[in-house]
Amino acid sequence: MVMRGVRFNPVNQFREELDRLVTGAFSTPGVATAARMVTGRSFPAINLWENGESYFIEAEVPGLKAEHLEISVVGDELTLKGERAADEQLKATYHRRERGVGSFVRAIKLPGEVDADRVEASLHDGILLLTLPKVEAVKPRKIKVNAGDISG
Numbered sequence: 014m015v016m017r018g019v020r021f022n023p024v025n026q027f028r029e030e031l032d033r034l035v036t037g038a039f040s041t042p043g044v045a046t047a048a049r050m051v052t053g054r055s056f057p058a059i060n061l062w063e064n065g066e067s068y069f070i071e072a073e074v075p076g077l078k079a080e081h082l083e084i085s086v087v088g089d090e091l092t093l094k095g096e097r098a099a100d101e102q103l104k105a106t107y108h109r110r111e112r113g114v115g116s117f118v119r120a121i122k123l124p125g126e127v128d129a130d131r132v133e134a135s136l137h138d139g140i141l142l143l144t145l146p147k148v149e150a151v152k153p154r155k156i157k158v159n160a161g162d163i164s165g
Contacts, residue, residue: 057072057074057093057117059072059073059119059121061123063124068123068124069142070142070143071140071142072093072140072141074095074140076097076112077097079136081097081098082095082141083095086132087129089125091143092121093120094116095117097115099115125147127145127148128145128147131146132144132146
């Protein structure tokens with residue numbers, strides 16, 4: 014089934030719906046509901062990837078300043094908290110308001126534990142970039158293979 018040039022994929026739709034339901038079931042009531050209701054997704058949207066030394070997270074946080082963000086790491090869970098204030102100076106009648114305002118909390122389970130003392134965060138053009146160094150126990154190790162007689 015093709016809708017407006019977008020291919021319908023029932024597996025992706027199921028995954029997105031399941032993610033939405035699970036995120037909603039375990040989130041704090043009243044937190045980030047405006048963003049979730051509008052987009053059907055958690056806020057902020059993230060990308061998570063890794064290399065041998067670290068995990069990396071990019072989070073979209075347009076309009077937020079560094080002082081409006083709180084980031085914490087415990088074991089293998091990262092928590093992003095923040096608040097986007099409403100523009101109280103604007104005296105207008107809204108006909109559509111899709112950008113969420115208010116507090117949000119997003120907890121992200123990481124693939125492994127990180128060294129919380131070495132986490133780095135930077136904010137540039139509405140993109141929060143986190144570098145989360147892995148603890149030594151989860152870093153890949155190269156094992157040397159000895160060539161020799163295995164008969165003992």
